[in-house]
Amino acid sequence: MTTAVTRGLSPELRGFRQVQRLAYECAEAVAARLEPGITEREAARMQREWLRERGVRDWFHLPFAWFGDRTAFVNFRIPLQFFPTNRRLAPGMPFILDMAPVYDGYTADIGYSGSLGINPVQDKLMADLEVHRELILREVRERRPLREIYEDVDRLMVRQGYANRHRAYPFGVIAHKVDRVRQRRWSAHLFGFGTQSLKGLASDALHGHREGWSPLWSPYRFSDHPPQPGLWAVEPHLGFRGTGAKFEEILVVTDSADPEQSAFWLDDDLPHVRRWAEER
């Protein structure tokens, strides 16, 4: 398991960071190739192919792409609606690319928001996500119960005038644990999720259930416990009248007594973080 890091990252964390960077590179490359008329399915395939060419063979989940009001999960009722559709991209439309590749046994789960041309609403949503990233890190370092942090994120969103869209995710989760995945020659998928990763999540759930914690970070009672050491893929997702924006990246939680070391974002050199720095 992860232990306190002093200087630099442990080889294991470096492995996670490498695949997270690869996934963000893929998102940027695919986003640059999006043009009017492209469908969500095509965008998802572009992500899949880009990553396959670079050696990705297994997935925590297959790549998603959401266009237009689907970025805000408008009228999402059942989980099947997450899968890419034939919705076509048009100028000014917001989009979100979401992928979770497994590479060399390391998993990443990322979300990349953008728009085809200018979309001031989504720009605003993205800018407002910065305080959420800060709030989550601060409260995790304070070792507040996950459920309480969730409620604070929720309150901040309401104050900002937004709807909480990760409520639409399975179990309403804002984050879930990620772990190393054993490499198999054949990796099967179940509803878009890699079976190896699901196995990992299931065994975490089993352990957690015995010890009183959960690998899913939700608004429910089973998340009423302090942050569990490990790697969490955190994905706050804002929605505002048919436009959505999110980021998703890995938060490292350790058992260190030093608050600085007890929790930190795996990588601060990501597109959304660079963008906030440029805006300042």
Place this chain on the structure above:
Amino acid sequence: MALQGARERRVRTGGIELCVAELGEVGQPTVILVHGYPDSKEVWSEVAPRLADRFHVVLYDVRGHGRSTAPKPLRGGFTLEKLTDDFLAVADAVSPDRPVHLVGHDWGSVQAWEFTTVKRTEGRIASFTSMSGPSLDHFGHWISRRLKRPTPRRVGQLLGQGAKSWYVYALHTPVLPELAWRGPLGKHWPRILERVERVPGGGYPTSSLPTDAAHGAWLYRDNVRARLRRPRADAYAHAPVQLITPLGDAFLSERLYDELELWVPQLTRRTLPAKHWIPRSRPDQLVGWITEFVTSVEGGRPEGVTATGKYADRFGGQLVLVTGAGSGIGRATAYAFAEAGARVVAVDRDAEAAARTAEMSRLIGAPEAWAETVDVSDEQAMEKLAVKVAEEYGVVDVLVNNAGIGLSGSFFDTTPEDWKKVLDVNLWGVIHGCRLFGKQMAERGQGGHIVNTASAAAYQPSKALPAYSTSKAAVLMLSECLRAELAGQGIGVTAICPGLVNTNITSTAHFAGVDAEEEKRRQKKSARLYGLRNYPPEKVADAILRAVVRGEAVVPVTPEAHGAYLMSRFTPRALRRIARLEPPL
């Protein structure tokens, strides 16, 4: 005369002399206003001076009207071809090397449709704003399409418009119309207009009315039958068109314009809850829309966010003030109006939240949005706000008195202070809003709408909410009384009764008779209850916009609010029984 400061000149064309008046600077874009039947250019006397600040405004008396001379003989002298000659002569005289912006009302619009769709005016017209006058060619096609494939709905439309066109048949009888206009009808016309159409007087109609009306009968006789029987097949507009449809027009059905997109590639639609003579009754709104349209065609404005909301035709450019706009239903309502292109004043006692609402409103379609920090229960602050709004932004077109607070607790637990506070905000806030902004609306005399957020608690007794329900019942009754009072002035009043809606009213509500900790617990519990119900404030906002469009009086929103409303009317005893139940807190 009503057109003060106008420079008059005479333009000779085809054997007649037209009386042309100009206002405003010549270098500005030229807007030509064409009047209808039975009018003269003075029908524009409220609109023209307001446009003259920004534009070079030109008006002329159509041949045979006002101070223009009449063709001889009259028969055959009013064909659309000849009217087009007149227009081109005027346009060449006032704006020889720049295309002009046309605005037409009634027959002025009918003519202008001809100008905008014939070949020889191409390049001379930059834009056309049409009100209450269809193209006779489009009308002809509209009729023949309905005759060829008569579904029940289409037959209904045909009969409806046929009944509204009674005066067209009447004007085709020889001599009689002229006699009537020169006799009793001409004498009584101003009074009829004032009573039936609610057109304010003030130098209109002019003394030339009987002759104008008598001559103008030839507009119908020379054109209507010929064009309706054989409409032109190539009547496509070669300029952008803004169509303003008054919904209460006694002479033209809205349905006439259903297929207008076929003929007009660049069409902007606007609707107005008013009767036929909008240049007299709604000058401010017309000036706003004409200015916006002309400016956008001239390209003088950077491409902003376009309003894509459901009722953009109705609320585009209007001024909407919402109290309690910092959260919940108020915020969602401000956003819904913003999406429809309205200018929004977001009022809340929380300055930061109001500013946020205004900022987001601008992002989603409001051309302008402002935040104001006011406690609605503070009389002086509200008075100051009303003065400021009128001076800086204008008279409010739609007022939403939404701010309110929650108070729960039995009657004997509710202290006089509690009572005072809840009545101050929930009732006095609404009274101040109606009194101050409603008065400005009424004084302007150009219509408007007031929405008061009441509650399903207004007609649903409960032992848990005596003070809150009382304040809301008062708001409901106030709204209904005000509705009766303002009906004569074209101002609608609506009471909205949302029911259980997922907003933060529960977490800020005061629970009388319990300590702070128990209050917190109950706030949390009721917030969770409302959260489980999860009825979004956006749906209430939709209901508010719809209620304004339809002019509804009392609007329950959630199904339980509807249910309670029905019970309060048909089974009040059962509702009283329910009131005795212990609330689940």
